[in-house]
Amino acid sequence: MPQHREFDLILFGATGFVGKLTAQYLTTAVPADARIALAGRSADKLAATRAALGPVAANWELVVADSSDPASLAAMAERTKVVVTTVGPYLRYGMPLLGACAAAGTHYADLTGEPLFIHDAIEKFEQTAVDSGAKIVNSCGYDSIPSDLSVYEIYRASLADDTGELESTTLVAYLKGGMSGGTIDSGRAMMEDVAGDSARGKILAHPYSLSPDRSMEPNVGRQSDQALARADSIDASLSGWVTTFIMASHNTKVVRRTNGLLGWAYGKQFRYREVMNAGTSPAAPLVAAGIAGGIVAGMASGAVLSRVSLGRKLLDRILPKPGTGPSEAARLAGWFAMKTFARTSSGAKYQATFSGSGDPGYQATAVLLGQSGLCLAFDTLPDRAGVLTPASAMGEALTQRLRDAGMTIEVTRS
Incomplete structure (x- = not known):
């Protein structure tokens, strides 16, 4: 990774349900001199989210980027050491950003619970990330x-x-x-993918x-x-x-x-x-x-x-909507x-x-994801790159961060 980046960490999807929870947690956990930015599709919504976060976030910059605009994702990835993303389902929206981070040598953390997304990421971008030195770390929430x-x-x-x-x-x-609408939507994305x-x-x-x-x-x-x-x-x-x-x-x-x-x-x-x-x-x-x-x-x-249009419309009507929780x-x-x-x-x-x-999928996940991003940005980690898991990428450094954040992680021998 190039040594001089404008930001230490960009949170992409900061205006969404889990994104706002993660942003709020980061206000309590970031070092005083951390260079943080909030990213998403709408400058107005980003500004409103930042305003609600209080004085710690007052100087955090805003970055407009869209999952459907590869150029905006590449530009965002090149500006920061780490991108943390809550924008899912990842099968639908996640691969362009992951690929941009792999190409830019930018560390990346997400919340995917979609094995097919990780499988595809390995096939498409493992070697790219290895060559650039990027740590692409999936499943940095309660899963997994x-x-x-x-x-x-x-x-x-x-x-x-x-x-x-x-x-x-x-x-x-x-x-x-x-359970949120976003979690259910991720499950639907996988069902539709395998149909x-x-x-x-x-x-x-x-x-x-x-x-x-x-x-x-x-x-x-x-x-x-x-x-x-x-x-x-x-x-x-x-x-x-x-x-x-x-x-x-x-x-x-x-x-x-x-x-x-x-x-x-x-x-x-x-x-x-x-x-x-x-x-x-x-x-x-x-x-x-x-x-x-x-x-x-x-x-x-x-x-x-999920195999037929009528069935998908029925699921749209009866299941919670994305962005709720x-x-x-x-x-x-x-x-x-x-x-x-x-x-x-x-x-x-x-x-x-x-x-x-705290609710494991949301309150606790905000801590898990936030600390993962900070760990990637600031800690000395194993010299390993590619499409990784939390333990293989961050190991004991992340364990210690989460203990310091109030979680219990202990091992006993019987």
């Missing part, structure tokens, strides 16, 4: 930083203890939070579709994201039931890609899955079964409706706790806990 850093920190603990390679590893998600295209569907379904070299991946048998089981089958300390976690199919691919990018440092028998807590009440088995079945049925129905009270009442249980080749057992306050 807690997953990725939890396993990474367990790996670091096992390395320090010399307890061998990671083998069976399971994350259990506990959370309270809402009638079996090759795209196979990419979405394959556990190693984001691997840097699938021929090097371990042969550990079938790995499914569908779950319905007693929690104590994962660890004796747990009670109740677990079920399918809707983001498992994305997060697990990201974690497996990290293993590959680190030279399969986690181990050649590393087996990873994610599930969600369904509670301990007598009705928990029914709740767990209902969630698991509902996710499968919902995805199947959405995929069918949980109220402030709901966001503040949310929380998340991710507990990851791992066993190593020597039989050692570890537990990682990654937790935080």
Whole structure:
């Protein structure tokens, strides 16, 4: 990256729902001398957003850029060390900006939960980013930083203890939070992308579709994201039931890609899955079964409706619109706790806990994304470029930033 850039960080999509939350968080977290800019399509909306942020942002510059205008994206990328983008669905709107950052040697962070977008980014811009020195870091929100850093920190603990390679590893998600129209729109974008295209569907379904070299991946048998089981089958300390976690199919691919990018440092028998807590009440088995079945049925129905114009119009009418999301009270009442249980080749057992306050997809994601951007802009990081994951790009530097920001990230050995 050229040493002299006008800005340290540009936040693209600053007038959107998550963009505003991220901008507000940055006002509380940026160094006093940080050079920050807000970017989006409308100068008037950007000015209104900046005015609402208070005195810290008063001198932040405004940059007009549009996802449909490649020249504006290239110009923006060349002005800054880092671009943080909340403009999705990324399958529809994200690739031109990612490509502009890769070409300019500009570090990049997004919030995508779309494996197909990352797959396409790797195919199109991996070598460009490697050549320019750009760190293109996908999934820097609740999807998938807690997953990725939890396993990474367990790996670091096992390395320090010399307890061998990671083998069976399971994350259990506990959370309270809402869902925005933007999140739902991302899911729709993937359904529409795979509709009638079996090759795209196979990419979405394959556990190693984001691997840097699938021929090097371990042969550990079938790995499914569908779950319905007693929690104590994962660890004796747990009670109740677990079920399918809707983001498992994305997060697990990201974690497996990290293993590959680190030279399969986690181990050649590393087996990873994610599930969600369904509670301990007598009705928990029914709740767990209902969630698991509902996710499968919902995805199947959405995929069918996305194939035809009439079905897409129906989804437009019944689903929340992009740009909407949980109220402030709901966001503040949310929380998340991710507990990851791992066993190593020597039989050692570890537990990682990654937790935080605020709605995980929005309040907490603003912290996760904001700190990712600041980490890329200001911290000394591994000498690695290309299309990366949060752990492979930022590792312990990001862990420490998030701890300092009030999140709990700890690993214990049992």
